[in-house]
Amino acid sequence: MSIWNTILGGAAGFMVGGPIGGLMGAAAVHFAGKASSGVINSQRQEAIFAAGFIALCAKMAKADGIVTREEINVFKKSFRVPPNDAKRVAWLFDQAKKEMDGYEGYANQLYSNFYNQPAVLEQIIDLLFHIAMADGVMHPAEMNYLNEVARIFMISESDFSRISESHLLAGKSDPYTILGVSYDATDKQVKSAYRKLIKEHHPDLLMAQGVPEELIEVATNKMAIVNNSYDKICKLRGIK
Secondary structure, rough: OHHHHHHHHHHOOOOOOOOHHHHHHHHHHHHOOOOOOOOHHHHHHHHHHHHHHHHHHHHHOOOOOOOOOOHHHHHHHHHHOOOOHHHHHHHHHHHHOOOOOOHHHHHHHHHHEEEEEEOHHHHHHHHHHHHHHHHOOHHHHHHHHHHHHHHHHOOHHHHHHHHHHOOOOOOOHHHHHHHHOOOOOOHHHHHHHHHHHHHOOOOHHHOOOOOOOHHHHHHHHHHHHHHHHHHHHHHOOOEE
């Protein structure tokens, strides 16, 4: 099932409620007859994640007052929107963007659904960073927005720094910060931090927890960055 049908099917099949439910319901009404009736309960979280993430992307697009073509292209690439769904996803994006209510409601609802799955919430922040940096520049308003969403998600400052570091230009990121360890950490601590990240953020696990398949490519890229950072530290320390 496509991510679009999952969103519409979720609106048709579940009482989601809140701003995310309202957005899904508006989509189901606007595209009457296109919602899937075959969504099962295990796909509820996936529908909430997808609709909530689209809404936060839309709200971030307003953060610096300018929606760039690069941001739109990265959003489409990150979401791997099928061509036949592109116009409908764009409608949902525009619907969320023009709403008077702020991003806080969407962020709080996502937290209430995924509070016990911090890796999923971190994936949302990671994806938002990915889109914010699409034009190669992090606008101060975008960084403030990301900080506020992370605060609502109860993501610590150290974890936020770790996520942020992975989005710096190639060759300029600090491998220790990406792994979330200090320079004086023992080899054992470095290995432990690396294994913890790999385990918690493995794409297969994220999919099982509600991250749509269409967004897994970014998670896979993140694992490559974590692996590369660990390899750099191993070479610096002579860890076998």
